[in-house]
Amino acid sequence: MSLLSIEDLDLSIAGTPILRKVSLQLAAGEVLGVVGESGSGKSLTALTVMRLLPRQVRTAGRVLLDGTDVLALSEAAMCERRGRAVGMVFQEPMTALNPLKTIGAQVAEVFSLHLGLSRADAERRASSVLERVGLPPARIPPTRYPHELSGGQRQRVVIAMAVALSPRLVIADEPTTALDVTMQAQILKLLRRLVAEDGAGLMLISHDLAVVAAMADRIAVMRRGEVVETGPGGAAAFEALVHPYAVALREASAHEPARPAAPPGEPLLTVDKAVRDYPLPRPHPFAARRHNRAVDGVSFTVHRGESVGLVGESGCGKSTLARAVLALEPLQGGRIALAGHDLAGLRGPTMAAFRRRVQMVFQDPYGSFDPRHRAGRIVGEPLRLLDEPIAPDARGRMVAQALVEVGLAPGDADKYPHEFSGGQRQRLAIARALITRPDLVVLDEPVSALDVSIRAQILDLLADLQTRLGLTYLFISHDLGVVRAMTDRVMVMSGGRIVEEGDTRTVLDHPRDPVTRGLVDASQHLDRLLSQA
Amino acid sequence: MLSFVLRRFASLVATLVVASAVVFTAMEVLPGDPAQVMLGTQAQPDTLAALRTKLGLDKPAPERYVAWVGGLVRGDLGTSYTYSTPVSELVGERLQVSLPLALLALSLTILVAIPVGALAAARRNSMTDLSIMGVTQVGIAVPNFWFAMLLVILFAITLRWLPAGGFPGWGNGPWPALRGLILPAVALALPQASILARVMRSSLLDTLGEDYVRTARAKGLSEGQALRRHALRNALIPVLTIVGLQFSFLIAGTIVIENVFYLPGIGRLVFQAINQRDLIVVKSVVMLLVASVIVVNFLVDIAYAIVDPRLRRRG
Numbered sequence: 001m002s003l004l005s006i007e008d009l010d011l012s013i014a015g016t017p018i019l020r021k022v023s024l025q026l027a028a029g030e031v032l033g034v035v036g037e038s039g040s041g042k043s044l045t046a047l048t049v050m051r052l053l054p055r056q057v058r059t060a061g062r063v064l065l066d067g068t069d070v071l072a073l074s075e076a077a078m079c080e081r082r083g084r085a086v087g088m089v090f091q092e093p094m095t096a097l098n099p100l101k102t103i104g105a106q107v108a109e110v111f112s113l114h115l116g117l118s119r120a121d122a123e124r125r126a127s128s129v130l131e132r133v134g135l136p137p138a139r140i141p142p143t144r145y146p147h148e149l150s151g152g153q154r155q156r157v158v159i160a161m162a163v164a165l166s167p168r169l170v171i172a173d174e175p176t177t178a179l180d181v182t183m184q185a186q187i188l189k190l191l192r193r194l195v196a197e198d199g200a201g202l203m204l205i206s207h208d209l210a211v212v213a214a215m216a217d218r219i220a221v222m223r224r225g226e227v228v229e230t231g232p233g234g235a236a237a238f239e240a241l242v243h244p245y246a247v248a249l250r251e252a253s254a255h256e257p258a259r260p261a262a263p264p265g266e267p268l269l270t271v272d273k274a275v276r277d278y279p280l281p282r283p284h285p286f287a288a289r290r291h292n293r294a295v296d297g298v299s300f301t302v303h304r305g306e307s308v309g310l311v312g313e314s315g316c317g318k319s320t321l322a323r324a325v326l327a328l329e330p331l332q333g334g335r336i337a338l339a340g341h342d343l344a345g346l347r348g349p350t351m352a353a354f355r356r357r358v359q360m361v362f363q364d365p366y367g368s369f370d371p372r373h374r375a376g377r378i379v380g381e382p383l384r385l386l387d388e389p390i391a392p393d394a395r396g397r398m399v400a401q402a403l404v405e406v407g408l409a410p411g412d413a414d415k416y417p418h419e420f421s422g423g424q425r426q427r428l429a430i431a432r433a434l435i436t437r438p439d440l441v442v443l444d445e446p447v448s449a450l451d452v453s454i455r456a457q458i459l460d461l462l463a464d465l466q467t468r469l470g471l472t473y474l475f476i477s478h479d480l481g482v483v484r485a486m487t488d489r490v491m492v493m494s495g496g497r498i499v500e501e502g503d504t505r506t507v508l509d510h511p512r513d514p515v516t517r518g519l520v521d522a523s524q525h526l527d528r529l530l531s532q533a
Numbered sequence: 534m535l536s537f538v539l540r541r542f543a544s545l546v547a548t549l550v551v552a553s554a555v556v557f558t559a560m561e562v563l564p565g566d567p568a569q570v571m572l573g574t575q576a577q578p579d580t581l582a583a584l585r586t587k588l589g590l591d592k593p594a595p596e597r598y599v600a601w602v603g604g605l606v607r608g609d610l611g612t613s614y615t616y617s618t619p620v621s622e623l624v625g626e627r628l629q630v631s632l633p634l635a636l637l638a639l640s641l642t643i644l645v646a647i648p649v650g651a652l653a654a655a656r657r658n659s660m661t662d663l664s665i666m667g668v669t670q671v672g673i674a675v676p677n678f679w680f681a682m683l684l685v686i687l688f689a690i691t692l693r694w695l696p697a698g699g700f701p702g703w704g705n706g707p708w709p710a711l712r713g714l715i716l717p718a719v720a721l722a723l724p725q726a727s728i729l730a731r732v733m734r735s736s737l738l739d740t741l742g743e744d745y746v747r748t749a750r751a752k753g754l755s756e757g758q759a760l761r762r763h764a765l766r767n768a769l770i771p772v773l774t775i776v777g778l779q780f781s782f783l784i785a786g787t788i789v790i791e792n793v794f795y796l797p798g799i800g801r802l803v804f805q806a807i808n809q810r811d812l813i814v815v816k817s818v819v820m821l822l823v824a825s826v827i828v829v830n831f832l833v834d835i836a837y838a839i840v841d842p843r844l845r846r847r848g
Contacts, residue, residue, distance in 0.1 A: 100767055
């Protein structure tokens with residue numbers, strides 16, 4: 001008999017059907033990967049097993065956990081099972097812990113709640129669980145608060161709570177999506193080890209086919225509230241998938257846009273021994289000011305028409321460097337010049353000219369749009385940087401042209417940001433960046449927040465625009481697959497310095513620096529995984 | 534934690550210095566001669582000169598400022614012109630009414646608002662929630678002097694449970710004095726509690742939607758347990774800010790209620806001093822009220838740090 005058996009699960013929110021006849025099986029000791037894009041219903045399926053659904057939700061069908069239908073249980077009986085029979089790990093480690101309680105107390109709560117242990121006993125058990133997930137009390141005392149831990153460490157605490165009582169079933173919903181690649185690999189390994197030790201079943205939910213394939217014994221592909229295909233996991237997973245959607249998903253995640261090689265032109269951006277310091281808070285009012293050196297003597301040149309990648313783990317200084325290149329923050333040493341003009345001396349009109357020539361696209365376009373502005377105004381905003389004001393009808397024509405260039409319709413100018421989908425918003429952000437015909441575009445994780453099929457389209461668009469408009473890209477990402485597909489050269493950053501740089505394929509195929517090797521090893525890019533099989 | 538308290542204390546002292554300078558300057562730049570203002574236009578020249586000497590107006594401003602601040606630090610607030618008694622004595626007497634009144638009103642506010650707000654949030658969109666929202670809306674809208682009069686009619690005149698006004702002093706034991714403060718405290722607390730309950734409700738609703746509450750539920754806590762153990766303390770942080778503001782308001786903002794109940798409090802003292810142009814009293818009491826606001830803010834900051842570990846190390 002299987003550990004978890006979901007049978008013909010229907011789910012609707014306020015009358016709108018969300019899940020249709022979802023059926024999934026998971027045996028003890030097995031890892032079931034559930035993969036699908038956002039809105040496919042995979043998270044709601046998991047929350048149904050936990051019975052942690054929003055109030056307006058109605059369900060039909062059966063969810064058997066060890067033979068008991070959890071949909072028929074009372075709330076009190078569910079409380080006993082949550083944490084004890086089923087543990088759950090969530091996506092956002094930064095917000096999943098109570099900021100006001102120590103990590104030890106939060107883990108200990110599982111023991112006092114379910115086993116009725118005294119405070120001292122519960123805390124002792126909590127320490128040993130924290131040790132088990134790789135947070136030994138000697139190094140990370142249980143008296144720490146969540147804000148004193150990194151994202152990866154916080155996710156370990158959440159995992160500790162989920163596995164504290166060795167539940168029969170662990171559900172992990174996008175457990176590594178918010179983490180960088182090195183951390184991602186560590187957390188996945190940890191999860192796999194823990195469920196194997198406990199003989200538990202693991203339901204791993206992810207939008208990332210590579211992660212799921214690497215981890216799961218069996219895979220279920222979900223789309224629009226339905227399971228469209230189930231198949232074996234491992235490297236064989238990809239060959240075995242036959243459903244057109246599953247095949248499209250597989251192709252999209254390995255997608256590489258066509259980028260005809262263009263000979264690099266003259267140097268466009270020169271960074272020479274750039275240093276960026278942040279002041280640290282003083283320990284007491286009379287202490288000397290201390291600094292954190294985020295960028296430490298970085299030098300490089302980007303040529304016109306080139307696409308240069310900048311990779312590294314979070315906190316390595318790549319975003320700080322990007323802000324300095326955009327002249328959003330001053331340097332404490334060295335210089336940055338665009339086509340020979342030093343950024344340090346830019347004021348008023350020369351600054352406007354610079355802003356016109358250098359534009360940016362961020363990871364989360366929604367956060368960079370004013371929700372009360374219409375798309376036309378958002379896209380047309382950089383036109384203020386032009387030396388001479390332009391007539392409204394000319395402005396309208398330019399906005400319409402920019403929208404068409406990125407694959408949107410001219411009529412979209414009248415819509416508000418919330419009326420666009422995630423991929424369309426990123427197109428909008430690209431249109432905004434291109435409307436002033438910049439020389440250099442800084443792309444900071446431009447596709448990280450997008451589903452794989454949308455990601456493939458946006459990458460195609462970026463590659464196409466670069467060829468047509470002769471753009472130069474500085475492409476920042478932690479996703480080596482994207483960097484491989486999109487850049488000619490790559491620079492690897494660590495601790496504020498560039499530790500390795502060179503031709504993208506050479507660097508990623510034959511990494512010399514340990515940092516690069518770590519990144520490459522950790523990245524679960526599909527071709528690597530497939531070539532292992 | 535200690536360094537946090539010390540740093541906050543240093544900023545408290547600095548704020549007090551700036552505030553005293555502002556109060557002093559405000560009094561200086563008022564048009565006209567303070568002695569003339571206090572005596573009125575009919576005053577004899579020699580009376581005026583005598584008062585000017587008494588007030589120290591013949592000395593330069595910085596010297597008077599230092600003398601005034603020095604006096605404040607020693608507890609010497611000067612001598613009231615109209616009452617001919619030391620201002621510190623006057624204020625001390627009045628504080629015996631205003632401070633207990635403010636504390637009583639604030640306790641009532643907190644004791645009612647936090648459970649009521651939490652209940653409304655826990656049962657959001659239910660009849661309970663809707664009724665609480667309706668009642669608090671009325672509580673904010675009703676003028677408190679009118680509500681005070683209703684209280685007097687019901688509890689003092691019809692039921693004869695409590696006195697309609699006046700203050701017997703603490704000399705006859707605590708109970709008669711407290712009896713005199715109950716109705717004014719209730720009248721003061723109604724709008725404050727209504728505001729605070731609404732803040733509590735929306736703050737708790739926000740925290741209930743946080744990821745860590747979902748994590749707590751996944752551990753096996755019931756909805757009520759997750760609310761009490763995880764959401765409540767997080768929800769109290771914005772509530773603390775409002776409580777600090779309300780306490781400052783309750784100390785100073787009681788003029789109307791003190792008039793309705795005929796209570797000899799600070800509010801009435803300021804009111805009378807302004808009418809009688811007793812600038813020495815006005816200046817000192819204003820400074821005292823400013824200082825109380827600053828001290829309460831300091832206490833709120835310390836309370837923040839006790840509730841929120843993230844604030845202890847930073848400043």
